[in-house]
Amino acid sequence: MNLLAKNHKDNVETIASTIFLILGVINIGFVLLICVYLVIAGLPAIIKIGPIDFLFGAKWASTAAEPQFGILPFILTSIYGTAGAIVIGLPLGFFTAVYLAKIASKKVRYVIEPLIDLLAGIPSVVYGFIGMLVLVPSIRSLFSLPDGASLFAAIIVLAVMILPSIIKVSITALEAVPQEYELGSLALGANEIETYYRVVVPAAKSGIAAAVVLGVGRAIGEAMAVMMVAGNAANMPSLFESVRFLTTAVASEMSYSSGLQREALFSIALVLFVFIMMINATLNVLLKRGGVKRK
Amino acid sequence: MSDKTATSLHSGIPLPRAMYARTLKGCMLVCLSLTVALVFFLILYILIRALPHLSWEIVSTKPSYLKGTIGVLPDILNTIYLVVTALIIVLPLGVGAAIYLNEYAKSPKLVKGIEYAVETLAGIPSIIYGLVGMLFFCQFLSLQTSLLAGALTLVIMSIPVIIRTTQESLKTVPQGYREGAYGLGSARWHMIRTVVLPCCIDGIVTGCILAAGRMLGESAALLFTAGFAHALHGYIDGITSSGATLTVALYVYAKEQGEFEVAFVIAAILLVLCFITNYLAQAYGRHMKKVKG
Structure with a gap:
């Protein structure tokens, strides 16, 4: 009887450990599934169109009588849009992070950090919606344009959306710097501000770089908010013109696409995926060097 | 200072x-x-x-072409169905994977591989999840555009959140507890079930709240997997048919139909939900810290 019970217990243990092994490995399966599906769905169109024509073709006219599938405008728009968002969002987030991490009193942090969490949690469609109703009309009247839906509007919305991740990761990085560095600098006669910017910030360099890369990843992958404010015309990027990003190119035509056009949309997703994988690899290196955990 | x-x-x-x-x-x-x-x-x-x-009518009715009114009740219900279904599926998957990584795994190579995969999943933009979900769940598994397909897509998307929070709280369980259980003759799974897991319930709950928050705000992944319908259904019918969540409904009302009043109501509901999930996650996190000292 005792032996039987022991056998039963052993069986349960073996089953449990097998199940957990499967649950762990299944995650690798998910990533492979996504990769394989994107490659299978995206590669044929790239081969049919020709990689050079596809990636560097300057004209996208998928529904024309003689369709042209050049995604250079989308790639450039995504790069410019992301760069613009970083240019606006980074200084804003960086200075806020230094203040919150080093100068703000506990009470101030207690009030402001939930606000930043809220900013991080607001759904992207809400950003798009507010951008559409507030930003787009004001850009139109401010710069007297025929339509305010433009790359500029998208850049501002994206800058707001990446702000919380830049702030949060930068704060973690700044707080990971050992206190001794600060004390040493203060003892040498530097004042607080000099200490923060000449000692603590350089020491937290990799972590802050990781915050930037994380922001780049968010910005380049954002679809809904951008779709609502960028105008969605397949133009070459220009600050005050209606543009289409890689993400919005996929989303805006998917519902009515067919044939080669549909395959080309999957190819765009594949290109986007390659971008994201490169950004992720950079992020991992930076996080490891900065000793900051990803949140 | x-x-x-x-x-x-x-x-x-x-x-x-x-x-x-x-x-x-x-x-x-x-x-x-x-x-x-x-x-x-x-x-x-x-x-x-x-x-x-904002009125009781708008949150308690469905859109009616006859009366020309718009109600968001179907969208609220769809959101609830979707989040509940996705959480029920993602919970065992995520917690199980975290337990494997923290308690069972022996080969550091495999752990690294899995952790790299989880990090990759966390970085993939939602529009790509939407596409793959459409290809795999809607077409390959022929679930059509349905809330179930949307929920399964969200499951893959939110696994990293659950794994990360569970892993973090598993790490806070003192090693002595485990050794004590082993010393009393417990086997591994028995030890995990009776000693480790009860200690990190709070972390798992925090993970669920965070994941629910992400699901509530998701739209790009649902556009092609869960669809746009505003019909009023019970759970079983609802989960197998196409339905718009609050976020998707906001997008459709604002961008395609120009119904800004309804869109503002939905935005306010989403804002409040987001506030609640943030608050709960934080309160739970703080509670956990206090208990663990």
């Missing part, structure tokens, strides 16, 4: 140094107030525009 800086600025520090400090301090204050002002503007703008249109 800031008082000290202010006084030291006036006590014989060379001008360039004083300027440097003052400029940077000014920059920080400007940026901080801009950020805070931005948050307040967003909250107030949404609430003020939504309040006049």
Whole structure:
């Protein structure tokens, strides 16, 4: 009887450990599934169109009588849009992070950090919606344009959306710097501000770089908010013109696409995926060097 | 601390140094107030525009072409169905994977591989999840555009959140508990079930709240997997048919139909939900810290 019970217990243990092994490995399966599906769905169109024509073709006219599938405008728009968002969002987030991490009193942090969490949690469609109703009309009247839906509007919305991740990761990085560095600098006669910017910030360099890369990843992958404010015309990027990003190119035509056009949309997703994988690899290196955990 | 800086600025520090400090301090204050002002503007703008249109009728009815009214009840229900279904599926998957990584795994190579995979999943943009979900769940598994397909897509998307929070709270369980259980003759699974898991319930709950928050705000992944319908269904019918969640409904009403009043009401609902999930996650996190000392 005792032996039987022991056998039963052993069986349960073996089953449990097998199940957990499967649950762990299944995650690798998910990533492979996504990769394989994107490659299978995206590669044929790239081969049919020709990689050079596809990636560097300057004209996208998928529904024309003689369709042209050049995604250079989308790639450039995504790069410019992301760069613009970083240019606006980074200084804003960086200075806020230094203040919150080093100068703000506990009470101030207690009030402001939930606000930043809220900013991080607001759904992207809400950003798009507010951008559409507030930003787009004001850009139109401010710069007297025929339509305010433009790359500029998208850049501002994206800058707001990446702000919380830049702030949060930068704060973690700044707080990971050992206190001794600060004390040493203060003892040498530097004042607080000099200490923060000449000692603590350089020491937290990799972590802050990781915050930037994380922001780049968010910005380049954002679809809904951008779709609502960028105008969605397949133009070459220009600050005050209606543009289409890689993400919005996929989303805006998917519902009515067919044939080669549909395959080309999957190819765009594949290109986007390659971008994201490169950004992720950079992020991992930076996080490891900065000793900051990803949140 | 800031008082000290202010006084030291006036006590014989060379001008360039004083300027440097003052400029940077000014920059920080400007940026901080801009950020805070931005948050307040967003909250107030949404609430003020939504309040006049907020009524019991709009949240308790479905859209009616006959009466020409719009109600968001179907969208609320769809969101609940979707989040509940996705959470039920993702919970065992995520917690199980975290337990494997923390308690069972022996080969460091495999752990690295799995952790790399989880990090990759966390970085993939939602529109790509939407596409793959459409290809795999809707077409390959022929679930059509349905809330179930949307929920399964969200499952893959939110696994990293659950794994990360569970892993973090598993790490806070003292090693002594495990050794004590082993010393009393417990086997591994028995030890995990009776000693480790009860200790990290809070972490798992926090993970669920965070994951639910992400699901509530998701739209790009649902556009092609869960669809746009506004029909009123029970759970079983609802989960197998196409349905718009709050976010998707907001997008459709705002971008395609120009119904801004309803869109503002939905935005306000989403804002409140987001506030609640954030608050709960934080309160739970704080509670956990207190209990663990």
